[in-house]
Amino acid sequence: MSRRRKPASQSSSSTSKSENSLPDDQAANTDEPGENAGPGSNLKILLSLWLIFHLFAITLSYTGVVGPSETHSQINEALQVYLRPAHFAADGRPIYLARGEASEQPHRLQTSRLKPLADANLFALPIDDSRWETVAPPGARGLGGNDRYHRWLSTAATLSGNEQPSLVAELLLPAVIDDTEIKAVRIVRLPTELTTTADDSAAPPYAAYVARKNANVSLVQVVQPRLSTQQRGDDDE
Amino acid sequence: MSDSATDRSRETLPAAIQGWDRFWFSPGSTRAAARIRAGLCLITAIYFIGAWGDCTRWLAGDAPFSVNRTSTFLQAAGLENDARWIVSPLFLIDRLFGGHGLVYRAYLLIGIGLCAAVAFGRGRQMACWALWIVFVGWANRLMLLAGVTEILLSLGLFAAAVAPPAAAVGSERRDWKAGFSLRLNAVQITLFAACTIATMLAGSAWWNGLAGYALLAPIEDRTLGIGGPDSIFSQAIVYDLITHGLVIALPIGMLLCWVWRRSWIGPAIVIAWCAVVAILGSHWLYGLTFACLALSIRQDD
Numbered sequence: 001m002s003r004r005r006k007p008a009s010q011s012s013s014s015t016s017k018s019e020n021s022l023p024d025d026q027a028a029n030t031d032e033p034g035e036n037a038g039p040g041s042n043l044k045i046l047l048s049l050w051l052i053f054h055l056f057a058i059t060l061s062y063t064g065v066v067g068p069s070e071t072h073s074q075i076n077e078a079l080q081v082y083l084r085p086a087h088f089a090a091d092g093r094p095i096y097l098a099r100g101e102a103s104e105q106p107h108r109l110q111t112s113r114l115k116p117l118a119d120a121n122l123f124a125l126p127i128d129d130s131r132w133e134t135v136a137p138p139g140a141r142g143l144g145g146n147d148r149y150h151r152w153l154s155t156a157a158t159l160s161g162n163e164q165p166s167l168v169a170e171l172l173l174p175a176v177i178d179d180t181e182i183k184a185v186r187i188v189r190l191p192t193e194l195t196t197t198a199d200d201s202a203a204p205p206y207a208a209y210v211a212r213k214n215a216n217v218s219l220v221q222v223v224q225p226r227l228s229t230q231q232r233g234d235d236d237e
Numbered sequence: 238m239s240d241s242a243t244d245r246s247r248e249t250l251p252a253a254i255q256g257w258d259r260f261w262f263s264p265g266s267t268r269a270a271a272r273i274r275a276g277l278c279l280i281t282a283i284y285f286i287g288a289w290g291d292c293t294r295w296l297a298g299d300a301p302f303s304v305n306r307t308s309t310f311l312q313a314a315g316l317e318n319d320a321r322w323i324v325s326p327l328f329l330i331d332r333l334f335g336g337h338g339l340v341y342r343a344y345l346l347i348g349i350g351l352c353a354a355v356a357f358g359r360g361r362q363m364a365c366w367a368l369w370i371v372f373v374g375w376a377n378r379l380m381l382l383a384g385v386t387e388i389l390l391s392l393g394l395f396a397a398a399v400a401p402p403a404a405a406v407g408s409e410r411r412d413w414k415a416g417f418s419l420r421l422n423a424v425q426i427t428l429f430a431a432c433t434i435a436t437m438l439a440g441s442a443w444w445n446g447l448a449g450y451a452l453l454a455p456i457e458d459r460t461l462g463i464g465g466p467d468s469i470f471s472q473a474i475v476y477d478l479i480t481h482g483l484v485i486a487l488p489i490g491m492l493l494c495w496v497w498r499r500s501w502i503g504p505a506i507v508i509a510w511c512a513v514v515a516i517l518g519s520h521w522l523y524g525l526t527f528a529c530l531a532l533s534i535r536q537d538d
Contacts, residue, residue: 142519
């Protein structure tokens with residue numbers, strides 16, 4: 001300790017304010033020209049307080065992406081005024097990389113120009129059915145454009161799963177509004193090595209007709225017929 | 238209080254406070270800080286170039302995330318309150334210039350120009366902060382379309398902006414702001430890694446071995462043509478080992494980065510972790526940013 005303090009006490013009589021806290025090798029260099037050794041004590045206190053707050057805030061935000069408690073959520077909410085303008089907030093983004101959930105599957109937007117398309121055909125599989133055209137993601141795979149396409153459609157699919165068809169329509173309408181030939185639209189999830197046959201044969205998470213009246217365009221979601229109802233209908237026949 | 242009195246009072250501070258003081262406010266190498274910042278500038282430039290092709294598809298005119306549609310969407314979803322702190326100059330610029338695609342491309346060009354200027358130590362401190370503000374403006378404008386990479390880049394560019402401007406291959410100088418910048422990046426990425434591991438382990442896929450496979454799974458969105466039913470990755474022992482390896486390697490790598498701060502062992506493990514994540518999950522920019530920030534833990538002198 002005495003070795004560490006020696007250069008500090010020498011420099012304290014001149015201009016430097018904080019060399020006494022430096023390691024040996026760094027403190028020994030503080031007389032070199034052009035070196036900015038440290039901030040003043042008031043600035044140090046301010047920066048220290050900010051550091052504690054900042055590190056606490058980002059930690060709370062990133063740990064909050066998996067089922068936070070009510071208190072955790074409330075504190076997180078209060079911290080948004082700091083985190084969001086700086087884009088430090090996790091906001092539920094998957095920092096855990098992968099979970100094997102359906103929302104991680106590749107999503108594709110498909111459009112159909114055929115008319116009339118029966119309700120059942122909106123859910124027709126396979127995905128590469130000739131009645132449907134797939135809107136390809138932009139850019140190289142694994143880079144930004146591809147990721148943005150995925151987030152657009154997985155958000156829409158999640159909203160559809162939460163029974164929010166008007167919000168899904170807000171997200172999808174721009175993709176079909178200008179092409180008057182498009183009669184129907186749907187979001188499909190592509191199979192992966194992780195999905196089972198049952199997963200792959202599940203209905204698309206969203207399907208809708210494009211309704212056009214004068215200048216107004218809207219999406220009319222079609223809910224998939226329940227399998228049990230379908231079965232009874234077959235039996236009746 | 239005189240300087241000598243201040244020094245005396247500081248000498249009586251508890252060891253923990255002295256350690257805090259020494260850790261955060263001792264001078265660091267401007268060249269080391271400039272190297273990290275140049276790496277982040279390169280990644281940010283790649284990010285902006287990647288956004289060039291599809292920015293109009295999402296943001297301009299009547300696109301799904303144009304200002305008008307975003308506003309309508311947030312109103313319909315009742316999210317106006319949540320979104321009020323997501324600020325970006327692009328919202329204002331869009332209103333002024335009518336959401337034209339050229340506006341967004343001009344913004345990206347400014348971002349790319351700033352990346353080049355900051356990487357070469359040009360434009361003074363203001364350019365460093367301007368780059369962070371331009372990037373945050375872009376990420377906030379994307380809103381729902383922004384992912385994890387944007388968070389890492391924002392954290393990294395923010396901390397990097399603190400360091401005095403310098404070229405990555407320029408002359409060596411020691412400055413407390415360079416040290417503060419490096420340590421802020423080092424602590425931020427360590428916390429981020431800790432949260433990554435904690436949240437990974439909150440899901441069963443990282444315990445039952447399937448997460449490595451899940452990371453690889455989306456065939457159509459994969460950059461490299463690895464995987465498939467006949468590949469080595471479809472064997473249980475391979476994806477189990479990848480999953481457990483990823484869970485174990487990150488904390489060990491980060492720990493070694495801190496314990497042996499002059500050694501390359503820790504950074505090598507973290508870089509290998511980033512490479513595996515990037516290759517399997519096609520998270521290229523995420524992997525590059527994570528690795529670049531992890532290098533800031535290395536002893537800089």
